[in-house]
Amino acid sequence: MTELPLTVKRSIELLGLVLVAAVLYLGAGIIMPVLTAFFISLMLLPMFRFFCKRKIPESISIVICILLVAIFVGLVIWFLSSQIGMLVSDFPQIKKNVGEHLKSLSAWVSSISHYSTSEQVAFINKKSNDLMNTAGSLAGGAALTLGGIFAFVGLLPIYIYLMLFYKDILLRFIFMWFKPTDHPKVKDAIYETESIIKSYLMGLLIQITYMTVLLGGILLLLGIKHALLIGVIFAILNLIPYVGALIGNIIGVLLTLTSSTDLTPVITVLAVIAGVQFLDNNILMPRIVGSKVKINALFAILGVVVGGSLAGVSGMFLSMPIIAVLKIIFDRTEMFKQWGVLLGDERPTKSPMSFSVFRRKKNVPVKSGVEKG
Structure with missing residues (x-):
């Protein structure tokens, strides 16, 4: 059987990516x-x-x-x-x-612009009226979303x-x-996928628990109102790599602002979140989850964004497990090995532009990277 040209293979791979994205979006x-x-x-x-x-x-x-x-x-x-x-x-x-x-x-x-208080109030009222005018169409969409959630559950x-x-x-x-000769590789991939996904998901459950207890408990001791709510919201949003932590910080600040007219509690909340997150990222989570597939930060963020665009909130939460499974499959398939390299964070010790060995599809010396996912 004649082997397909490399350009044809790459074209088929890219076409497959587009088709997978279309199927995920439509279905x-x-x-x-x-x-x-x-x-x-x-x-x-x-x-x-x-x-x-x-x-x-x-x-x-x-x-x-x-x-x-x-x-x-x-x-x-x-x-x-x-x-x-x-x-x-x-x-x-x-x-x-x-x-x-x-x-x-x-x-x-008013102090930094020419807009007076009355002009600001008029602007806010105008935007509020515009928002109310679109409420009817949004309500229909919300009803459909609610129906989808019930169907999902x-x-x-x-x-x-x-x-x-x-x-x-x-x-x-x-x-x-697969051919019987490939069954040992398939078996290894299945075992590793099961081990990594179980470790990852159990680690996330443990992470939610200790993040809620640590963050909520410290804020409660410092006298911050709605401390436990801030803790549990941040812990859940932190499941979304990188993006979730930012949203969690914003929600924590907003909840603190609504419960106090002073800015000191806001600074306290941000400082405690930063401390707990540092502890989580560098000490607790690596020890709890242990050895797992390493995904580079670029594709972790891209996965969250693309997953959210294709499948909403559930796509954002599932993006990292899906990428981890794909990397396991790619690393064990000669045809797609380059995609496994692209998703991982195993950086070559030297530039592939200078040394031809670093351009080949085989294991090469790598630099240690940041473990995520």
Whole structure:
């Protein structure tokens, strides 16, 4: 069989990328629940095997695992609801504090520009009216989004049950795609994927817990209002690489501004978040997750942005596990090895422009990089 020219191979790869992106964009409502269920199923495998070793039937074992996940999610929702309820109960004070901040902001704008207070108020009223005029169309979109969320949540336990129940069929399907001589590599890739994804997801659960306790506890001791809410929101948003931490900082500042007219609590919140995040990134998370696939920062951020564009919030959260799985596959496939190099952070010790050995598809000496994902 005649081998295809290199340019044709690369063209097919790029065309495949475009087709995958198009499928994800058009079928996000179907694909994202399946992918989410796949990753949750991997995380539940040790628990499922534990119950099966105790002679509990497979179906009952799967149901127990799903119920435990539902209880955990219910506790998280209850905690968030209680914290948001406390925030709502402080609404009169929040309204007063926001008014004070707006007055200070208005005075500052007047001091650096020619806009008077009355002109600023007229501008805000005009924009508010424009916003209200578009509320009707947005409400329809919100209803569709809410319906999609309910469909997502409703399908998730069904997918998890079926994936765990039919896991052997799925594994056989994967092996049948490859020649028997390649089965040892496929087996190694499956084991490594399972190990890395379980380690990554369990690490994220542990990270959410200690980030909430550390951040919320320290802020609570320092007398910051809504400390636990700030802690849990930042911990959840921190699951989104790089971008989530920035959004978490902004929300923390906004919540602090609404509860106080002084800027000192804002500085305190930013300082505590910076300290806890440094501790998390450099000491706690590397030790908890351990050895895992290394993804460079450029493609971690690109993955979050592209995932959000193609599949919304779920795409942002799942971007890192998906990239990790792809890198495992690429590193073990000669045809796509260059894509594994592109996603990783194993930098050559010398420039490929100067040494031809660093341009080849084989292991080369690398510099240590920042581990993420």
